[in-house]
Amino acid sequence: MRTETYISFDKVTKVYGKLKAVDELSFNVTKGDIYGFLGPNGAGKSTSIRMIMSLIKPTSGKIMLFGKELAYNRYQTLNRIGALIEKPDFYKYLSARKNLEILGSLSNAVNLNYKIDEVLDWVGLLSRAESKVKTFSQGMKQRLGIAQCLLHNPDLIILDEPANGLDPQGVKEIRVLIKQINEEKGITVLISSHILNEIEQIANRMIIFNKGKCVVEGEVQKLLNSGELNVSFYVDDKEKAKNSLSWSEWHKKLINEDNGCLVFSLVNAEIIELNKFLIQNGIGVFAIKPLRSLEDYFIKLTSDV
Amino acid sequence: MFKLISIELYKIFSKGRTYIGIGAIVIIVLSIVLGAYFEGEEILDFAIMNLKDTFIFEGKLINGYFIGYLVLNTLWIHIPILVALVAGDLLAGEANSGTFRVILTRPISRTKLLIAKFIAGWAYVLVLVLLMALLSLGLGLIVFGKGDLVVFRNNLSIFSSDDLIWRFACAFGYGILTMTTVAALAYFLSAFAENSIGPIIGSIAIIIGITIISTVGYTLLRPINKFLFTTYLPSWQLFFEFDLNIAKIIRAVAIQIAYIFVFLSITFFYFRKKDILT
Numbered sequence: 368m369r370t371e372t373y374i375s376f377d378k379v380t381k382v383y384g385k386l387k388a389v390d391e392l393s394f395n396v397t398k399g400d401i402y403g404f405l406g407p408n409g410a411g412k413s414t415s416i417r418m419i420m421s422l423i424k425p426t427s428g429k430i431m432l433f434g435k436e437l438a439y440n441r442y443q444t445l446n447r448i449g450a451l452i453e454k455p456d457f458y459k460y461l462s463a464r465k466n467l468e469i470l471g472s473l474s475n476a477v478n479l480n481y482k483i484d485e486v487l488d489w490v491g492l493l494s495r496a497e498s499k500v501k502t503f504s505q506g507m508k509q510r511l512g513i514a515q516c517l518l519h520n521p522d523l524i525i526l527d528e529p530a531n532g533l534d535p536q537g538v539k540e541i542r543v544l545i546k547q548i549n550e551e552k553g554i555t556v557l558i559s560s561h562i563l564n565e566i567e568q569i570a571n572r573m574i575i576f577n578k579g580k581c582v583v584e585g586e587v588q589k590l591l592n593s594g595e596l597n598v599s600f601y602v603d604d605k606e607k608a609k610n611s612l613s614w615s616e617w618h619k620k621l622i623n624e625d626n627g628c629l630v631f632s633l634v635n636a637e638i639i640e641l642n643k644f645l646i647q648n649g650i651g652v653f654a655i656k657p658l659r660s661l662e663d664y665f666i667k668l669t670s671d672v
Numbered sequence: 673m674f675k676l677i678s679i680e681l682y683k684i685f686s687k688g689r690t691y692i693g694i695g696a697i698v699i700i701v702l703s704i705v706l707g708a709y710f711e712g713e714e715i716l717d718f719a720i721m722n723l724k725d726t727f728i729f730e731g732k733l734i735n736g737y738f739i740g741y742l743v744l745n746t747l748w749i750h751i752p753i754l755v756a757l758v759a760g761d762l763l764a765g766e767a768n769s770g771t772f773r774v775i776l777t778r779p780i781s782r783t784k785l786l787i788a789k790f791i792a793g794w795a796y797v798l799v800l801v802l803l804m805a806l807l808s809l810g811l812g813l814i815v816f817g818k819g820d821l822v823v824f825r826n827n828l829s830i831f832s833s834d835d836l837i838w839r840f841a842c843a844f845g846y847g848i849l850t851m852t853t854v855a856a857l858a859y860f861l862s863a864f865a866e867n868s869i870g871p872i873i874g875s876i877a878i879i880i881g882i883t884i885i886s887t888v889g890y891t892l893l894r895p896i897n898k899f900l901f902t903t904y905l906p907s908w909q910l911f912f913e914f915d916l917n918i919a920k921i922i923r924a925v926a927i928q929i930a931y932i933f934v935f936l937s938i939t940f941f942y943f944r945k946k947d948i949l950t
Contacts, residue, residue, distance in 0.1 A: 420777040423947035442779040450777045456770030460686055469679050473778035515774070 371398040372434065373523050373555050374419060379428030381414050381579075388414040390579035391428065396523075396557055396572075401549050403570030403587065404559035411579040412559045413453060416527050419557075420450050433522070446475065449516025450525040454532075455508040459501035463492060463511055466500060467518060474519035486514040490544065506537040513544060523555045524548065530565060542569055596657050598638055599628040603651035611648040617641055628654075676784055680792035684758060693754035693800055700750060701807045704743055705815055708734055735819030737836050739812030741912070743804060744843055748905060751847075752854045752879055754800060759793045759858035760871035763943065767950045768867040782944050790859055790936065797851045805844040823912050831912070843908040846925070850905050853928045854879065856935035863939045866950055879905075898923075901931040 374396035381389040389411040396402045404412045417423045418430060421441050430437040432444040457466045464483055471479045487493040490510040495503070503511065509529060516524045526545065530538045546569055548554050560566050566573060567587060574584040583590060602608045608629060612618040620637070623630035631641060638655060645652050684690050712734040766772045776782065821831045831839065857878065861871035882902045886893045897903050907924035910917060 417948065422773065422776055423949070424945070442781075445777065445779040448777075452773045452777065454770065456774060458683065458686075458771060459769070460688075461683075465686075469682075470774060470778065472675060472679065473775060473780055475779065 372396070373398055373400075373432065374402075374557065375429075375431040376415070377429040377431070379415070379418065379425045379430055381411075381418060381423065382426045387579050389418070389425075392576065392579065392581055394574045394581060394584050396555065398522075398555055399549075399553070400572050401545065401556045401558065401570045403566035403573030404557060405561075405563065405566055405573055405575045406559075406577055408561070410577050412576070413527055414579075416450075416452060416525055416557075416559060419525060420448070420452065421445065422452070446519065447522045448525060449474075449519065449521040449523075450527075451509075451512040451516055451529055452525070452527045454528075455512030457500040457508070457511065457515075460499065462497050462499055463487065463503070464496040466511070467515055470515045471518040476519040479518070482518055482520075486517045489517065490514045505532045506534070506540070509533060509537070509541060510544070513541070513548075517548070517552075517554075521554060523557065526556065526558045528560055529558065530560060538565065545569055596633065596635075597622065597630055598633050599625070599630050599654075599656045600641070600645065600652055601628045601654035601656070602645065603653065605629065608645060608648075608650045611645070611650065615644065617644060628656075673784055673788060676780065676788035677791050680762075680788045681795060684792050684796055687761075689757055689761065690796065693757060693796075694803060696750065696754060697800060697804050698807065700746065701743055701804065701811065704746060704808070705739060705811050708739055708742070708812075709815060733819065733822055735816045735821075735833075736809055736811075736813030737819065737821040737831075737833060737840070739816060740805070740809040740840055741821060741823065743808035743812075744847070744908060748847070748850075748908075751800060751804070751851055752905075753876055755797055755851050755854045756858040756872045756875040758796050759855040760862050760865075760875060761868040762789045762793050762859055763862040763939075764865040764868045764871050765862075767865070767948075770950060772948050772950060776948055783940060786940055786943055790856075793855050793859060794852055797855050798848060801844055801848045801851055804847075805840070809840060821912075825909065825912070829912065829914060839911045842911040846908045846911065846921075849925060849928045850901075850908075853901050853931050853935075856932045856939075860935040860939045863943045863946070899927070901927055904928060 372395050374394075376392050376394050378391045378393055379389055380387065380391055392411065392415060404415070406412050414423065418425050419432070419437070421437065432440070433447060435444055437444055457463075458469070461469075464487075467483045467486070468479065471482060476482055483496070484493060487496050490513055492507060492510055492514065495507065500508065500511070509531075513524075513526070513529065516526070529545070530541050533541065542565055545556055545558065549556050549569075558566065558570065570587050572585065573587050573590070575582045600608075605624065605627065609621075609624075612621060612629075617631075620631045620633060620641070621629055622632050631637075633641065638657075642652055642655060716733055766775070775785070818833045820833055821836055823829045823831065854875065858871050858875040861874045862868070865871045865874075879902055882900055883905075886897050886900060886903060893900075904924040904927050907921070910921050910924065
């Protein structure tokens with residue numbers, strides 16, 4: 368089945384004076400994706416998002432949205448996108464409803480009054496519809512920011528650091544909301560975040576870039592599972608386990624030992640084999656924990672560049 | 673376009689600072705009316721003291737038209753500040769609050785947004801000047817009634833009350849034009865700034881600075897004085913001459929229009945290509 372490409376960057380470069388903020392960046396976001404944008408501060412994430420949203424113009428390269436070149440089809444393409452860029456800024460002296468009326472009207476949203484109630488209900492702010500935005504907490508503003516993205520039934524939403532400034536509960540709420548938007552409404556999501564764990568939990572594809580260049584791009588799980596990873600084995604008798612390992616090839620894989628656990632460097636298939644080996648040697652294994660998270664992967668990649 | 677203009681108008685008239693200007697005009701006009709009511713005769717006697725030997729003044733010299741003329745003289749000092757307060761915020765205010773990120777990611781043209789914002793700002797200028805006109809003339813006529821207008825400029829002119837309405841209409845109309853130039857200047861500075869303070873103070877500083885320099889260094893700046901828009905800010909007075917100097921009036925109007933065109937053209941050219949980084 369042919370998948371529709373929603374965003375396509377083809378060797379896009381943005382230069383500010385002597386600084387190359389984005390350097391020949393290429394990637395594709397396809398329909399249905401939750402696509403993660405990862406990179407340290409100054410990597411070019413926000414610049415790329417601003418170029419998608421026509422806030423800044425690329426110095427060179429081509430940006431295609433929904434199969435059309437952005438430079439010549441700005442209105443048609445922006446009509447299909449909702450965006451929350453960097454932080455949710457609104458007209459603080461107006462109510463949440465009035466802000467949404469203005470933004471929905473600019474986005475040519477239909478049945479606007481009904482839609483405003485619907486999106487406010489969706490993000491849990493219907494009871495605060497008439498309150499001025501200046502009375503909102505950061506979490507409420509973030510939710511209102513997501514609500515304004517949905518007003519015109521977009522096919523794609525772009526969220527730039529949507530969990531910024533939120534407490535753990537707020538971060539979780541936003542994560543759940545993004546998953547719902549993708550699964551229940553069928554909206555493709557591009558999300559940039561520095562909370563790597565969040566991307567790991569919700570994105571199916573991702574790009575990691577550093578200093579404006581793409582470091583790696585692909586499916587999150589495939590990228591995480593490629594190569595060796597550190598795995599902790601929690602055993603009932605560590606000394607017995609070490610003794611058994613010393614007579615086998617597995618001892619070469621042992622890289623560390625910690626309180627009650629042995630840490631090995633293994634590829635995926637070896638985890639099963641090592642587990643079998645330990646059990647066959649009468650050693651009880653009560654937990655196996657892969658240590659390499661996206662965070663380790665991210666740090667490794669971005670520090671190598 | 674109508675939708676954009678109505679949104680911009682709604683935003684302007686939802687802000688507290690908009691009403692600072694309106695409130696200021698009400699207070700200033702009321703102060704002048706009250707001042708004229710209680711101490712007007714003494715002030716007028718003092719003003720025409722030297723002329724009393726030569727002329728005999730009869731009738732109601734402090735009347736509604738006199739108040740209107742007095743306010744015209746007084747408020748051209750304040751109105752540029754009030755206009756800059758709103759016009760300087762039109763673009764810089766959005767940059768400062770981060771709302772450009774929200775509105776410019778919608779499918780709207782930057783050119784149309786710029787036009788809508790300036791029209792909304794101009795509507796505010798209209799409200800200020802018309803309020804000033806209606807309040808000063810209206811209140812003046814109610815409190816003091818009609819009468820002839822005595823104008824002391826290079827010479828003494830006395831206008832019959834039947835000959836004044838069109839002169840006031842033209843003077844206030846010209847006032848709208850000059851304040852539009854001030855709004856265009858503040859708007860132009862606003863496009864380059866990321867908070868409103870710069871363009872507000874900048875436009876006032878430019879007006880005051882050029883006025884002072886061209887007054888103090890009149891001889892030095894004589895060659896360029898006639899091309900400066902500030903030179904023509906008080907040109908509404910041309911409508912209170914018996915023999916209208918049409919050439920001077922056309923020149924004053926043309927200079928104002930030229931400046932509006934230049935300020936807006938640069939604003940549009942720059943802002944349409946501007947990277948939104950705030």
